[in-house]
Amino acid sequence: MKRELASVLSDIHKEKRPGVLLLHGDDFRVQAATKSILDLLVPPQSRALNLEPFNGQSTPWDEIEAALMTPPLFPGIKVIFIENAPYFLSREHKGELGKKILQLWSEGKKDEAARLLSQLLSLEGWTQERWEGFRESLSAPQLAELFGDDSRETREVIEELLAFCRSRGIAPSQNLKGEEQRLGALLEQGVPSWAVLLITAAHVDRRTRLYKRFEEKADILDLSLERHRSGRISRETVAEFVDQHLKESGKKIEPQAKEMILMRAGEQLWAIHQELEKLLLYIGEEPSIRAKDVEEIFLDHGEGWIFDLTAAIAERDAARALSHLERLVSQGEHPLKLLGTIASEVRRLLAARDLIEGEMRPRWHKQMTYPQFQASVLQQGAPLLTRNPYGDYMSFKRAENFSTNELLRYLEWIYQTDIRLKSTNHSPHMLMERLILELCRGVDAAVTQHDRAKEIS
Numbered sequence: 001m002k003r004e005l006a007s008v009l010s011d012i013h014k015e016k017r018p019g020v021l022l023l024h025g026d027d028f029r030v031q032a033a034t035k036s037i038l039d040l041l042v043p044p045q046s047r048a049l050n051l052e053p054f055n056g057q058s059t060p061w062d063e064i065e066a067a068l069m070t071p072p073l074f075p076g077i078k079v080i081f082i083e084n085a086p087y088f089l090s091r092e093h094k095g096e097l098g099k100k101i102l103q104l105w106s107e108g109k110k111d112e113a114a115r116l117l118s119q120l121l122s123l124e125g126w127t128q129e130r131w132e133g134f135r136e137s138l139s140a141p142q143l144a145e146l147f148g149d150d151s152r153e154t155r156e157v158i159e160e161l162l163a164f165c166r167s168r169g170i171a172p173s174q175n176l177k178g179e180e181q182r183l184g185a186l187l188e189q190g191v192p193s194w195a196v197l198l199i200t201a202a203h204v205d206r207r208t209r210l211y212k213r214f215e216e217k218a219d220i221l222d223l224s225l226e227r228h229r230s231g232r233i234s235r236e237t238v239a240e241f242v243d244q245h246l247k248e249s250g251k252k253i254e255p256q257a258k259e260m261i262l263m264r265a266g267e268q269l270w271a272i273h274q275e276l277e278k279l280l281l282y283i284g285e286e287p288s289i290r291a292k293d294v295e296e297i298f299l300d301h302g303e304g305w306i307f308d309l310t311a312a313i314a315e316r317d318a319a320r321a322l323s324h325l326e327r328l329v330s331q332g333e334h335p336l337k338l339l340g341t342i343a344s345e346v347r348r349l350l351a352a353r354d355l356i357e358g359e360m361r362p363r364w365h366k367q368m369t370y371p372q373f374q375a376s377v378l379q380q381g382a383p384l385l386t387r388n389p390y391g392d393y394m395s396f397k398r399a400e401n402f403s404t405n406e407l408l409r410y411l412e413w414i415y416q417t418d419i420r421l422k423s424t425n426h427s428p429h430m431l432m433e434r435l436i437l438e439l440c441r442g443v444d445a446a447v448t449q450h451d452r453a454k455e456i457s
Contacts, residue, residue: 001215001216001218001219001220002215002220002222003219003220003221004221005033005036005221005223008021008037008219008221009036009037009040012037012040012041013040017041017077017196018196018218018219019190019191019195019196019197019218020186020187020191020196020197020199020214020217020218020219021037021196021197021198021199021218021219021220021221022085022199022200022201022214022218022219022220022221023198023199023200023201023220023221023223024088024200024201024202024203024204024220024221024222024223024224025221025222025223025224025225026223026224026225026268026269027202027268027269027270028268028269028270028273029223029225029269030200030223031270033221033223034081034198034200037198038051038079038081038198041077041079041196041198042076042077042079043076046074046076049072049073049074050072050073050074050076050077050078050079051078051079051081052067052078052079052080052081053081053083054067054080054081054082054083055083055084056082056083056084056085056086056087056199056201057084057086057115057118057119057170058171059082060179061178061179061182061183064080064082065182065186067080068080068186068191068192068195068197069192071192071194072194077194077195077196078194078195078196079195079196079198080195080196080197080198081198081199081200082197082198082199082200083200084115084200084201084202085199085200085201086118086119086122086176086201087176087179087180087183087201087210088201088203088204088205088208088210088211089119089120089123089203089204089205089208090123090205090207090208097116097119097120097123097203098120098147099147100116100203101113101116101117101120101147101161102147102154102157104116105157105160105161106157107267110164111168112202113161114161114164114165114168114170115170115202116202116203117161117165117170118165118170118171118172119172119176119203121172122172122176123176126172130172131171131172180210183210184209184210184213187213187214187217187218188217225237225269227267233265233266233267233269233272235262235388238261238262238265238272239258239262241269241272241273242258242261242262242272242276245273245276246276246289249280251280251283251287251288251289252287252288252289253288253289254288254289254290254291255370255390256291257289257290257291257293257294259388259390259391260291260294260295260298260307260308261275261276261294261298262388263307264294264298264299271299275297275298275299276298278297278298278299279293279294279297279298282296282297295308308320308324309321309324309325309328309338309341309342310341310342310344310345311394311398312324312440313342313345313436313439313440314345314349314398314401315398315401316401316440316441316442317440318436318437318440318441321436321440322433322436322437325338325432325433325436329429329432335421335428335429335431335432336418336421336422338432339414339417339418339421339432339435342414342435342436342439343411343414346407346410346411346414347411348385348386348395349395349398349399349402349407350399350404350407350408350411351385351395352385352392352395352396352398352399353399353402353403353404353407354404355384355385355396356396356399356400357404360377360396363376363377364376364377364396366396366397366400370390370393373389373392373393373396374389374393377392377396378392406442410439413435413438413439414435417431417432417434417435
């Protein structure tokens with residue numbers, strides 16, 4: 001049955017331990033929950049003999065089952081821990097697995113992509129013997145059909161994947177279908193009274209027969225995260241995670257600093273946790289995290305640096321904007337992408353100006369606080385210009401720095417810079433620097449210089 005972590009831990013405290021427990025979902029949450037459960041089930045002094053860990057992708061089921069059926073040498077519970085279990089995937093969804101493997105590889109998650117490839121090959125009936133026999137002659141085209149893409153780029157990725165698997169000793173699991181059947185039989189008969197079978201899985205298909213049997217016969221902790229279509233963790237989940245982490249640390253955070261963290265958060269909870277730990281070490285004994293602390297320390301996983309660039313331009317801070325440009329260029333961001341983002345920001349400011357001069361005139365004033373903005377301007381709670389209410393508030397605040405005519409002129413300059421980037425031999429970096437300086441300087445100061453540059457080019 002589906003369970004909550006707090007409920008499982010409470011039952012273990014009351015010595016009502018689960019017989020079989022499956023954890024799957026977000027890697028960070030799974031690891032954290034596994035640690036909490038093991039700390040209760042097997043005290044550190046008993047782990048040498050009462051905890052037996054196995055790699056589910058490389059350990060034959062016979063070995064796992066033998067350990068499960070052997071009583072512990074010392075009093076207490078014996079935990080059989082299967083990590084990265086491959087038993088909950090189905091051949092019918094191999095196309096989905098292929099796409100997921102390519103996505104993981106493109107994101108730099110090589111170990112996870114390699115493990116999923118070994119599971120895909122196992123679903124296709126590959127044994128370690130077949131893998132070893134073909135390891136030198138196996139070619140990407142033979143596997144491309146599993147990925148639903150026979151393009152040259154995909155074949156190149158597959159070749160890199162295969163080489164990576166061989167270098168790490170990753171191979172298809174043996175007799176995966178038979179192991180699934182034996183695990184299902186174990187659910188029916190139950191585990192010995194002295195044992196707990198703890199299983200973690202990186203990927204599961206909830207539609208498989210085995211998973212449905214687990215829902216009936218075992219305990220399941222689904223620790224998946226709510227995500228947007230882009231793959232990023234939902235804003236609400238990140239905010240809750242940050243609040244809980246800071247509460248445990250006894251620290252406070254400025255509203256702007258928290259918004260910056262939410263903008264920089266990417267697709268992995270463990271990465272957010274790592275950056276929060278760095279941030280706490282950086283502030284030391286300081287009671288509160290400030291925006292400048294986040295800017296200095298918190299690594300961007302969600303294009304937050306681009307947000308910082310557009311924010312600096314909107315605040316007419318040329319020095320800070322050029323600093324962010326240097327940082328983005330050094331990490332490989334293409335000038336045209338940056339230009340498109342700046343254009344989107346200018347259009348957003350233009351839309352904010354239209355609202356300020358139009359329907360929001362009676363409800364908005366530039367000294368308004370964020371809570372006042374939420375209550376007065378965003379009466380229905382939904383953002384008008386961005387993906388979140390605070391983003392709207394900052395857009396309104398920054399739009400006060402510009403007139404409508406000025407923003408329209410900026411769009412002309414951006415268009416001219418786009419043409420130069422695509423059709424001239426001028427340095428893209430220099431063109432972007434010049435545009436940013438002109439945007440920060442304003443129309444009155446920059447228009448003459450910009451038009452002179454246009455004539456020269």
